[in-house]
Amino acid sequence: MxxxxxxxxxxxxxxxxxxxxxxxxxxxxxxxxxxxxxxxxxxxxxxxxxxxxxxxxxxxxxxxxxxxxxxxxxxxxxxxxxxxxxxxxxxxxxxxxxxxxxxxxxxxxxxxxxxxxxxxxxxxxxxxxxxxxxxxxxxxxxxxxxxxxxxxxxxxxxxxxxxxxxxDFTEPVPVENALKTEFVISEDDFVMAFVARLHPVKGHDLVLKALKNLGNPKVKVLLVGSGPSYDEVEHLIKEFKLGAQVKMLGFRKDVSQILSISDVSLLASESESFPLVLLESANQEVPVITTDVGGVKELVKPEHGWIVPVGDQGGYERAMNQAIDEWQKGKLVDKGKALRKHAEENFxxxxxxxxxxxxxxxxxxxxx
Known part of the structure; x- marks a missing residue:
C-alpha cells in the first residue's frame, strides 16, 4: 500500500x-x-x-x-x-x-x-x-x-x-522563564496563549474586544500565528490600546514552550474541526476557553475548561473572568491536569x- x-x-x-x-x-x-x-x-x-x-x-x-x-x-x-x-x-x-x-x-x-x-x-x-x-x-x-x-x-x-x-503525549516541558523575560511577563500576570492562524474565521476580534472590556492590565495575551488578517489584528490592538497587554509573536515553532508559561489557552473560531492546539494545550496541562466548534465538546468538559457559543462576546468575557478567579484561588491548575488525563486516554x-x-x-x- x-x-x-x-x-x-x-x-x-x-x-x-x-x-x-x-x-x-x-x-x-x-x-x-x-x-x-x-x-x-x-x-x-x-x-x-x-x-x-x-x-x-x-x-x-x-x-x-x-x-x-x-x-x-x-x-x-x-x-x-x-x-x-x-x-x-x-x-x-x-x-x-x-x-x-x-x-x-x-x-x-x-x-x-x-x-x-x-x-x-x-x-x-x-x-x-x-x-x-x-x-x-x-x-x-x-x-x-x-x-x-x-x-x-x-x-x-x-x-x-x-x-x-x-x-503523541509527552511529559510537559518545564516553564520557560527566559520567555517570560522576553515577553515582559511578571509572576502576578495572568497569561493567555492564543495560537491560531490570523484569519477572519479564527475570532481574534472577539478575544481582543473581550480583553478590552475586562480592563485588567495584568491580563496578557500571547498571539501566535501569521496570516492574511495580520493588519486587521494589529489595527484592533492599537485601536483598543492593548499594546502593553498583547504580544504578536508570528509563526513559532516553540508552541509548547509558550504554553508552558500560559495559564489558559484560547480558541475563538467561528469554525474548526478538531483543533490540535487544544490537544497541545492538554499535553501541557493548560486548561482552555474555546468556542463551540467542531469536536471540542468531545474533548473539553466543564472540569477541563470553558465552552462558549460561537460569537458570544459576553460569554467569552465571563469565561475569562471565571478563569482568572480560579487562577487566583489556585484551582485552575486542577482543570489543566484533568484535561491532560482525558485527552491522553482518548485522543x-x-x-x-x-x-x-x-x-x-x-x-x-x-x-x-
Whole structure:
C-alpha cells in the first residue's frame, strides 16, 4: 500500500501539524508528501524523515504542474491520493480519469467558511471547492460535526469516516522563564496563549474586544500565528490600546514552550474541526476557553475548561473572568491536569494512525 498526501504547502496551522505527525508514523517507504510550494510544512516533513516532492507552480492558478503530478502518481504506483485543503482538492479534479489512485480527502474545516469575507472571489472559490467534492471517492472528517456538514451538502454517509486528530503525549516541558523575560511577563500576570492562524474565521476580534472590556492590565495575551488578517489584528490592538497587554509573536515553532508559561489557552473560531492546539494545550496541562466548534465538546468538559457559543462576546468575557478567579484561588491548575488525563486516554496519535490505516485497507479491498 502506497499513499501520496497532497497539500498546498503554505500551511502554518493545524493541518500542517496533522499531516506531519500522521505521516511520521507510517513506514517511510509507504508514504510521500507532495506540495506546491516550499515552506514550514515541507521543511518539517523532511526533518521528520518524510519523503517530499515539490510541484512548484508559477501562480496558484498554474495548471501546468498537473501533467507532471499525474505522471508521478502513476509511475510511483500510489494506491491512494490523500488530499488536504481546497487548493489540492480543486487541482486534483483535473486528474480524475488520468490517475489510477483512489482519491481520499480530509476535511479540516467547514468548506462553506474557508473563504469567508473573501467577497466575490471568496464565493467563487467556495463553489469550486464544493464542486470538487463531487469527484472525491472518500472523505475523512475530523469531527462528527464536519461529517454532518458533509451530509448536509449531499455527501453519502457511506463515503465518510470520522477520524479525530491525535498527538503523541509527552511529559510537559518545564516553564520557560527566559520567555517570560522576553515577553515582559511578571509572576502576578495572568497569561493567555492564543495560537491560531490570523484569519477572519479564527475570532481574534472577539478575544481582543473581550480583553478590552475586562480592563485588567495584568491580563496578557500571547498571539501566535501569521496570516492574511495580520493588519486587521494589529489595527484592533492599537485601536483598543492593548499594546502593553498583547504580544504578536508570528509563526513559532516553540508552541509548547509558550504554553508552558500560559495559564489558559484560547480558541475563538467561528469554525474548526478538531483543533490540535487544544490537544497541545492538554499535553501541557493548560486548561482552555474555546468556542463551540467542531469536536471540542468531545474533548473539553466543564472540569477541563470553558465552552462558549460561537460569537458570544459576553460569554467569552465571563469565561475569562471565571478563569482568572480560579487562577487566583489556585484551582485552575486542577482543570489543566484533568484535561491532560482525558485527552491522553482518548485522543492519542496511535488511535489516529490505527483508524487511518484500517480505513485505507478497507477502501482498497472494496476497490479490488
Amino acid at each position: 502506497k499513499i501520496l498526501h497532497l497539500i498546498s504547502g503554505g500551511e502554518t496551522g493545524g493541518s500542517r501539524k496533522h499531516v506531519v505527525t500522521l505521516l511520521s508514523k507510517f513506514p517511510k517507504e509507504q508514504v510521500c508528501l507532495a506540495v506546491f510550494q516550499e515552506g514550514a510544512l515541507s521543511q518539517e516533513a523532511r526533518e521528520a524523515g518524510i519523503k517530499v516532492e515539490i510541484f512548484e507552480q508559477k501562480s496558484r492558478y498554474d495548471l501546468t504542474v498537473l501533467r507532471r503530478l499525474a505522471n508521478f502518481i502513476n509511475k510511483e504506483g500510489f494506491d491512494i491520493l490523500h488530499t488536504h485543503g481546497p487548493r489540492a482538492n480543486f487541482l486534483t479534479t483535473f486528474l480524475v480519469g488520468k490517475i489510477k489512485a483512489l482519491w481520499v480527502t480530509t476535511i479540516h474545516s467547514d468548506p462553506k467558511l474557508d473563504f469567508m469575507k473573501g467577497g466575490l472571489k471568496g464565493r467563487i472559490f467556495t463553489k469550486l471547492n464544493l464542486w470538487s467534492y463531487e469527484k472525491i471517492d472518500y472523505f475523512f472528517a475530523v469531527s462528527e460535526r464536519f461529517k454532518n456538514n458533509l451530509m448536509d451538502i449531499g455527501i453519502n454517509e457511506e463515503k465518510i469516516q470520522t477520524i479525530y486528530n491525535g498527538i 492519542s496519535l496511535k488511535n489516529l494512525v490505527s483508524l487511518t490505516t484500517e480505513t485505507y485497507k478497507k477502501l482498497l479491498k472494496v476497490k479490488k
